[in-house]
Amino acid sequence: MKKQILIFTAVVCGMTCTTTAYAQFKIGGKKINVGKVVQAGTDAAKAITLSDADIAAMSREYMQWMDTHNPLTKPDTEYGKRLEKLTGHIKEVDGLKVNFGVYEVVDVNAFACGDGSVRICAGLMDIMTDDEVMAVVGHEIGHVIHTDSKDAMKSAYLRSAVKNAAGAASSTVSKLTDSELGAMAEALAGAQYSQKQETEADDYGFEFSIKHNLDPYAMYNALNKLLELSADAPKESKFQKMFSSHPDTAKRVARAKEKADEYMKNKK
Numbered sequence: 001m002k003k004q005i006l007i008f009t010a011v012v013c014g015m016t017c018t019t020t021a022y023a024q025f026k027i028g029g030k031k032i033n034v035g036k037v038v039q040a041g042t043d044a045a046k047a048i049t050l051s052d053a054d055i056a057a058m059s060r061e062y063m064q065w066m067d068t069h070n071p072l073t074k075p076d077t078e079y080g081k082r083l084e085k086l087t088g089h090i091k092e093v094d095g096l097k098v099n100f101g102v103y104e105v106v107d108v109n110a111f112a113c114g115d116g117s118v119r120i121c122a123g124l125m126d127i128m129t130d131d132e133v134m135a136v137v138g139h140e141i142g143h144v145i146h147t148d149s150k151d152a153m154k155s156a157y158l159r160s161a162v163k164n165a166a167g168a169a170s171s172t173v174s175k176l177t178d179s180e181l182g183a184m185a186e187a188l189a190g191a192q193y194s195q196k197q198e199t200e201a202d203d204y205g206f207e208f209s210i211k212h213n214l215d216p217y218a219m220y221n222a223l224n225k226l227l228e229l230s231a232d233a234p235k236e237s238k239f240q241k242m243f244s245s246h247p248d249t250a251k252r253v254a255r256a257k258e259k260a261d262e263y264m265k266n267k268k
Helices: 042-046 052-069 078-087 122-127 130-145 148-159 165-169 178-188 195-211 218-230 238-243 249-267
Strands: 020-027 030-038 099-103 110-112 117-121
Touching (some): 052 148, 078 099, 078 122, 099 122, 110 130, 117 122, 122 130, 130 148, 130 218, 195 218, 195 249, 218 249
Parallel strands (some): 099 117
Antiparallel strands (some): 020 030, 110 117
């Protein structure tokens, strides 16, 4: 039976504020009821000033929530042993302390959060070689190093209205409730980074591959595999829209190959 393909991305698009909202966040085929969320008005939300410390604390809370609501693989499993082989020697990247985990879900995806947490979905590991997985990991870490993930988390907090109006008006950031973290997860799902951000993360993934003595074509192969896979995805699926119908995706694939070709040419 063909696996269901789901997509999770750690970026936020603008969302329309309403008085109340009921939501079920779906990841790995599992629906999570995040309950009734009272959303803040745009003006009140903008009143909050989020410091780097606020974002860091929010990222840690968010990752605790994600790890609680998704099946993390154990070290003695096939995925756990493969993860250790690939990432066990990587404790820090450009000053960022990192930790890795695998969600045993069918999603073909990976993401990194501002606290240094990197999560890989089993569905992605199933279709990619070790070098391709690590190129994707490098790409996702690149989003954190370039502060894309921090900016996305801030936007999710301010624009997805996970705090009520009273809290927003107080200009303080308190510990998020389970429902608010669920709303944050929903806000972070399904949106995309800008083309510039993706291109810069591709470059970081390429350099990450070179630094760790991986195949220079790993970033290209990973992107190309995702692009080809999208052709088999349901026409209206988020996966198909993200890769197949995006006019710049093919350009990213071509650019990644050009970088690898140039590297191999100069290496001779």
